[in-house]
Amino acid sequence: TAKLGILISGRGSNMQALVAHAGSAYEVVVVASDRPNTPGLAWALEHGIPTFALSPKEVGKATYEVALDAALRAAGAEHLALAGYMRLLSNDFVGRWRGRIVNIHPSLLPKYKGLDTHGRAIAAADAVGGCSVHLVTEELDGGDVLGQAEVPILPGDTPEMLAARVLAEEHRLYPRVVSEWLSR
């Protein structure tokens, strides 16, 4: 069973989906956040999952990442899943975990890397949106795609409406792809 660490910055609904589907493929050994007061961290604590939190603003990015790396290793993490982690990892950090970090991104990559993915898909009059699970490399949202799910974009959709429809698919896609990735 692979030992998975999860990195979050916000509400952590994808973290919850990953925790709910832990089993023979992976177990969640730690949840870490760059925002000590984020609701997802409180959820992890309540569910008995070891947590780590530190604000890069308090200690500087380099010190933050050294402490994060040490905490993840101390918890036994061997692989990492970013779940709404909204901070760029340095090349140094990515290098230390090369090939062992995945992310979920709310677009059909290679379309719409970065932020405001749903607003841009609607503005482009795309017929479908979706989400992608990909390996994390030094290039933002640029690593190999391991799996995707599509949803229709409907007339009158706002970015919020589309985000909610995509999020439901994220919660299905992410545990499935992570399980496949860690079962190989």
Ligand code: GAR
């Ligand atoms: C998710 O939609 C995820 O795909 C997105 O943030 C949301 C986090 O929600 N991630 C990114 O935009 C990464 N750049 P959650 O905290 O409820 O999982």
